[in-house]
Amino acid sequence: RAERVAAFLLLTFALSWGFHLLIAVTIGHEAYLELGMPPLDMLFPAFVALILRLFVFTDSPIHVRRYHGKPRWILYGFLLLTVVYGVVTLLGLLRHGQAAVFRGVGNLLTTLWTLLVFFVAGQSSEKELEQAGVQLGDTDRGVRLALGVVAFFALQAGLNLLLGLGQFQGQVERVYGIPVPDGLYPLALIMAFGLAVTGIPLSGLALVFGEEYGWRGFLQDELVKPGKRQGVLAVGLVWGLWHFPVILSGVHTYPPTVLGLGLGLVFFVLWGFVQSYAVLKAGSIWVAAFLHGLVNSVYA
Numbered sequence: 001r002a003e004r005v006a007a008f009l010l011l012t013f014a015l016s017w018g019f020h021l022l023i024a025v026t027i028g029h030e031a032y033l034e035l036g037m038p039p040l041d042m043l044f045p046a047f048v049a050l051i052l053r054l055f056v057f058t059d060s061p062i063h064v065r066r067y068h069g070k071p072r073w074i075l076y077g078f079l080l081l082t083v084v085y086g087v088v089t090l091l092g093l094l095r096h097g098q099a100a101v102f103r104g105v106g107n108l109l110t111t112l113w114t115l116l117v118f119f120v121a122g123q124s125s126e127k128e129l130e131q132a133g134v135q136l137g138d139t140d141r142g143v144r145l146a147l148g149v150v151a152f153f154a155l156q157a158g159l160n161l162l163l164g165l166g167q168f169q170g171q172v173e174r175v176y177g178i179p180v181p182d183g184l185y186p187l188a189l190i191m192a193f194g195l196a197v198t199g200i201p202l203s204g205l206a207l208v209f210g211e212e213y214g215w216r217g218f219l220q221d222e223l224v225k226p227g228k229r230q231g232v233l234a235v236g237l238v239w240g241l242w243h244f245p246v247i248l249s250g251v252h253t254y255p256p257t258v259l260g261l262g263l264g265l266v267f268f269v270l271w272g273f274v275q276s277y278a279v280l281k282a283g284s285i286w287v288a289a290f291l292h293g294l295v296n297s298v299y300a
Helices: 002-025 029-035 040-056 072-094 096-123 126-132 139-162 182-197 199-203 205-223 228-242 244-248 258-282 285-299
Strands: none
Touching: 002 029, 002 040, 002 205, 002 228, 002 244, 029 096, 040 072, 040 205, 072 096, 072 126, 072 205, 096 199, 096 205, 139 258, 139 285, 182 199, 182 285, 199 205, 199 285, 205 228, 205 258, 205 285, 228 244, 228 258, 244 258, 258 285
């Protein structure tokens, strides 16, 4: 087990931190952020986990010689997505003056994979999905967890406003890039909030699956065997450490300081318990992936 964890961590951190180093020595993280392309490194944890499970670990239930169910196309499709999206991202770094083109192609690729997930899942039995580790699980519990996340951030924003820790931004000309006439602004905000809790998490499903399948799918499976609490804590710590390069780049929520790294690590450990709880209780990596997307969307 230790060898499997070590292989996964070594490859994932090498790819992810290496990618951040590449950005730093080429166009810089701020310019990369301006490209508007979803971060490539979010795909790496699941990419590495799937490579190991499909082709390296022969006792894996989804090894290429063992599993032939239809949901395998979801997994192979993700590997293809990561490779092609990686090429598109590298081209975007080299030709960042054509950001709109590469951003559009990147969004098309992730959307196509999401549509593939829905199509294959609709053609597969629950047993086939479970064998591949991509079952829907307890959807009722998943919905309750999602509503809890929305309520948590609404409460957080309300307390910030009440205690003077924040203020309303005020009316802006555009919502999600769409011009909004003055009289329709309240309606636009309601519609935007509905989009934030449904459409945006689904549209970014590939990216958050990339993290959650790696951390809460593969790594958590390996680390919770001796004990759930210790395993979940370890996953949260690793997840936080993995974010250090992007925090140090100055484009993350937390400042690029020792304090910022510490606060980020605390957040990822604590929120990691929520994500892990979702997987363990709902029995589905999709619930954790949707929650991850929901957090990113509603928080923003």
